Amino acid sequence: MTIAYSCIANGRAVLAELTLTGGSYQEAAATVLKLVLLRAEPKTIIQMGSFVYHTLFIDGITYLCASDNALDTVTPSAFLKNMKYNKNQEDSLISALKSQVTDVKYVMTQNIDKILEREERLNIFTDRTDDLQTTAKESQKTRKILGRIWWKHFKKIIVITMAILLSIIIILLSTNVIPT
Numbered sequence: 312m313t314i315a316y317s318c319i320a321n322g323r324a325v326l327a328e329l330t331l332t333g334g335s336y337q338e339a340a341a342t343v344l345k346l347v348l349l350r351a352e353p354k355t356i357i358q359m360g361s362f363v364y365h366t367l368f369i370d371g372i373t374y375l376c377a378s379d380n381a382l383d384t385v386t387p388s389a390f391l392k393n394m395k396y397n398k399n400q401e402d403s404l405i406s407a408l409k410s411q412v413t414d415v416k417y418v419m420t421q422n423i424d425k426i427l428e429r430e431e432r433l434n435i436f437t438d439r440t441d442d443l444q445t446t447a448k449e450s451q452k453t454r455k456i457l458g459r460i461w462w463k464h465f466k467k468i469i470v471i472t473m474a475i476l477l478s479i480i481i482i483l484l485s486t487n488v489i490p491t
Contacts, residue, residue, distance in 0.1 A: 314390055315362065316377040320344050336377055339364065347373050356384065367391040 316336040318328035323344050330336060343357050343364045355366040358381060365387035367374040374391045483489045 313380075314376050314378050314387060316340065316375075317390070317394065318375050319394065320373045320375065321371060322348065336362075339377070340375060343375060344373055347375075354388075363387075365391060367395060369395065 313331070315332045315334065316328070316330050318340055319326045320340075323341065325337075325340070325344075328337075328340075339359045339362070343355075343359065343366065346357060347355050347366045347368050351368065353368055355364075355368070357364045357366075362377040362379060363381045364375060364377050365384070367388075374394045376387050376390050376394075378387050380386075480489070
C-alpha cells in the first residue's frame, strides 16, 4: 500500500501538502475537505476514483491522506495520527499563543462581568437617589401646605377669640358690670 498524497487543512484552506506520486489530487482533496467540514466527524473514509481518502478532523484542523488500497485502514490511520502528533517548535508557539489568548479572553470576560455588576449597582443607587429627591420635594410641598393650613386656622382662632372677647366686653358694658 502507498500513501500517494497527504495534506493538513484549516477549514478548506490547505496549510501543507505532499504528493509522492504524479497526479492531481487538489480537486479531489478539495471535495473531500468540503465533505469533512459538512459532516464534522472525527474520522472519515471516502472512496474517490482509484484512491481512498482518510481524514482525521480535530479542532477545525483536517489531516488528510490518499492511499491506493481500499482494504488497509490501519496504515493511513497510523499515518494521520503521526501527522497530528508530529509537532515542531512553531506548533508549541502557536499553542502558547492560543493559551495566552484564552487567558486574556477569560480575564476580559471576568472584567466585563464586574463592570456589568457595578453598572447594575450604580443604577440601583441612582434610582434610590431619584426616589429620595422625589420624596424630599413632596415633603417640602406637604410642609408648605400644612403651614398654609395652620395659618388659616390660626387666623380663624384669632378672629373667633377677638369676636368672643368683644362680645363679652359688650355684654358686660350693657349690663353695667363694667362701669362706663
